[in-house]
Amino acid sequence: MNPISSAPAQPAGYPHFHYQNGALHAEGVPLQMLAERLGTPLYVYSRAALQAAWESYRVAVAGRDVLVCYGMKANSNLAVLKEFARLGAGFDIVSGGELHRVLAVGADPAKVVFSGVGKQAWEMRKALEADVKCFNVESEAELHLLSDVAVSLGKTARVSLRVNPDVDAGTHPYISTGLKENKFGIAIADAPRVYRAAAALPGLHVTGVDCHIGSQITDVAPYLDALDKLLDLIDGLRAAGIAIEHLDLGGGLGIRYTDETPLQPATLLGQVYERLDARGWGHLKLIMEPGRSLVGNAGVLLTTVQFLKHAEARNFAIVDAAMNDLIRPTLYDAWHGVLPVQPRGGATQEYDVVGPVCESGDWLARQRALAVERGDVLAIESTGAYGMVMAGNYNTRPRPAEVMVDGTEFHVIRQRETVQDLLRGETTLP
Ligand code: LLP
Numbered sequence: 001m002n003p004i005s006s007a008p009a010q011p012a013g014y015p016h017f018h019y020q021n022g023a024l025h026a027e028g029v030p031l032q033m034l035a036e037r038l039g040t041p042l043y044v045y046s047r048a049a050l051q052a053a054w055e056s057y058r059v060a061v062a063g064r065d066v067l068v069c070y071g072m073k074a075n076s077n078l079a080v081l082k083e084f085a086r087l088g089a090g091f092d093i094v095s096g097g098e099l100h101r102v103l104a105v106g107a108d109p110a111k112v113v114f115s116g117v118g119k120q121a122w123e124m125r126k127a128l129e130a131d132v133k134c135f136n137v138e139s140e141a142e143l144h145l146l147s148d149v150a151v152s153l154g155k156t157a158r159v160s161l162r163v164n165p166d167v168d169a170g171t172h173p174y175i176s177t178g179l180k181e182n183k184f185g186i187a188i189a190d191a192p193r194v195y196r197a198a199a200a201l202p203g204l205h206v207t208g209v210d211c212h213i214g215s216q217i218t219d220v221a222p223y224l225d226a227l228d229k230l231l232d233l234i235d236g237l238r239a240a241g242i243a244i245e246h247l248d249l250g251g252g253l254g255i256r257y258t259d260e261t262p263l264q265p266a267t268l269l270g271q272v273y274e275r276l277d278a279r280g281w282g283h284l285k286l287i288m289e290p291g292r293s294l295v296g297n298a299g300v301l302l303t304t305v306q307f308l309k310h311a312e313a314r315n316f317a318i319v320d321a322a323m324n325d326l327i328r329p330t331l332y333d334a335w336h337g338v339l340p341v342q343p344r345g346g347a348t349q350e351y352d353v354v355g356p357v358c359e360s361g362d363w364l365a366r367q368r369a370l371a372v373e374r375g376d377v378l379a380i381e382s383t384g385a386y387g388m389v390m391a392g393n394y395n396t397r398p399r400p401a402e403v404m405v406d407g408t409e410f411h412v413i414r415q416r417e418t419v420q421d422l423l424r425g426e427t428t429l430p
Pocket of ligand 1: 071073074092115116212214215216250251252253289290291292293328332385386
């Protein structure tokens with residue numbers, strides 16, 4: 001999905017990562033200094049960039065009844081969650097673990113929606129005990145389990161059905177979720193019947209309709225297609241005596257990695273409001289679940305060049321970050337910009353930027369024009385979303401530290417993992 005080309009001269013996302021006196025900075029902090037003080041690989045986030053991304057939603061929802069629930073799977077560091085909670089965000093969670101995190105930062109459960117195709121009974125129980133706003137239910141089997149769990153606790157679960165509207169979000173197949181061949185949601189044709197079933201089950205209270213059609217979407221059209229289908233459904237439900245209080249349009253807004261034109265919240269929501277008003281649903285409460293667009297451009301991954309290798313067919317810059325730290329390139333063929341933290345003048349050569357892991361798929365960027373030497377620090381751009389959260393420990397590699405820059409200050413918000421951490425919990429046979 002992403003073209004192979006040379007890195008843009010300037011950082012791709014928000015202006016919070018910028019060159020100043022020949023050195024790449026996050027806000028007022030030189031990244032070289034962070035690399036030297038904290039080591040690499042290192043995820044660096046900009047607090048001001050998080051705030052700017054939030055502001056783009058705040059402005060877009062002003063004057064309307066919209067709850068923005070941060071799709072926290074994109075970056076669930078407690079400092080990031082706390083910042084969004086402070087700014088007034090709700091949260092879209094997909095597991096008991098994510099619920100634990102939002103409760104740990106004191107988020108308001110009345111602003112938490114629980115999505116996910118395979119919720120377990122213990123997770124439902126925890127969410128009911130916390131009294132989350134809504135469960136986005138993805139199948140009839142889940143509906144029955146939720147009803148049983150709610151009844152056993154003497155509670156009522158507010159539910160939305162996640163409907164699969166069968167629209168093509170025009171994005172990578174692995175992150176497209178609203179097609180009928182995807183595992184997600186309830187087919188729109190079945191939805192009226194499943195809503196009637198939900199309305200009749202004990203322990204459930206139907207409150208909403210939900211969809212999420214995919215991720216890194218840069219076009220409004222698929223959202224409007226989905227919206228039209230969901231409004232038809234809501235009209236039908238009303239006629240059948242089932243009142244819908246909110247419509248959840250999911251997340252999915254794309255960001256700029258290279259030359260994409262990001263879908264601005266105001267652009268999307270402006271057209272959504274227009275359609276809602278035209279169809280007589282202007283008063284309907286909206287929920288959005290953006291993940292990537294709130295954090296993606298707010299982070300970079302710093303990595304140090306270990307070796308340069310000039311092989312017959314390619315030049316390789318072997319760096320200390322790898323697919324275990326950032327899996328997006330190899331998993332989705334995703335393009336992330338690569339910027340030298342302290343650019344050196346001189347001629348560039350074309351490099352593949354690769355990690356030390358024993359896999360040919362262990363690459364972070366390919367065929368990039370770079371002027372680099374051993375020891376240089378590179379910044380892999382737009383890694384604030386689906387970076388650290390998807391990191392693993394393959395090759396017994398401890399995961400990176402995370403740091404949040406705030407003006408001229410910085411705060412370590414997650415310590416670097418140690419090899420000792422990785423061995424914890426393992427034992428040899430007696
Ligand atoms: N709501 C639901 C139910 C979701 O499944 C997702 C993402 C979101 C909201 C947030 O979507 P966003 O605004 O971030 O597009 N790991 C992939 C992306 C997977 C997205 C999964 N669901 C990547 O690195 O591109």
